[in-house]
Amino acid sequence: MPRIAVDVLLKREILDPQGRAVEEALPGLGYDGVSEVRVGKHLEFVIDAPDDELAARVDAMCEGFLTNPVIESYRWRVIDDAERADA
Amino acid sequence: MPRIAVDVLLKREILDPQGRAVEEALPGLGYDGVSEVRVGKHLEFVIDAPDDELAARVDAMCEGFLTNPVIESYRWRVIDDAERADA
Structure with a gap:
């Protein structure tokens, strides 16, 4: 089964105080x-x-639940075990 | 100048309530x-x-400030403009 990594940032025109x-x-x-x-x-x-x-399923999850598409952008990719951030 | 993406997760053995x-x-x-x-x-x-x-400089920043190396792992990569999460 594929392992997915999703990165979410505020859209570029939105102030990011953090x-x-x-x-x-x-x-x-x-x-x-x-x-x-x-x-x-x-x-x-x-x-x-x-x-x-x-x-389609990853995009649906990202747009419907994992991000706020009004103010956030996201990008996802399939990763292998060696690419996990906690590998 | 290189653009860097850093991903941070709690270490695998640490409970991730979120x-x-x-x-x-x-x-x-x-x-x-x-x-x-x-x-x-x-x-x-x-x-x-x-x-x-x-x-060396990215690792120093990640270990010294951006993450808590006791409980978090990180991975970083150089990205181009098209790979920005807010592209």
Whole structure:
């Protein structure tokens, strides 16, 4: 069964206060030269779906439940075990 | 300047209540066959670093500030503009 990784960010035209806070904190902590920080959500899950239904089902979940499509954008990809963020 | 995407999840042995809540809500919303849901953070930023310093500087930021290495794992990659979650 495919394992899916979904990345969610606020749309580019929406102010991201958490990203701004991170960006402003970094220089004081010794991390210089970092800009355009955006902070959002990352999800990973396994879905029991045939190949020809996979994209439609993942998009339906993302648009209907996992994100707020009015203010958020998302991108998803199939990952293998070695690509899991907690691998 | 490279654009970096960082994915952060709780370590696999740590209970993820948010992932559990999502997983348990999905069937009631009509999304079946989804398991092993984990929910974490996604960050994107631009960093002004030469190639030979990039990995060390991103890892230092991730381990020293962006994650809690006691309970969280992370994975990062260089992305191009088309791969931005808010593209």
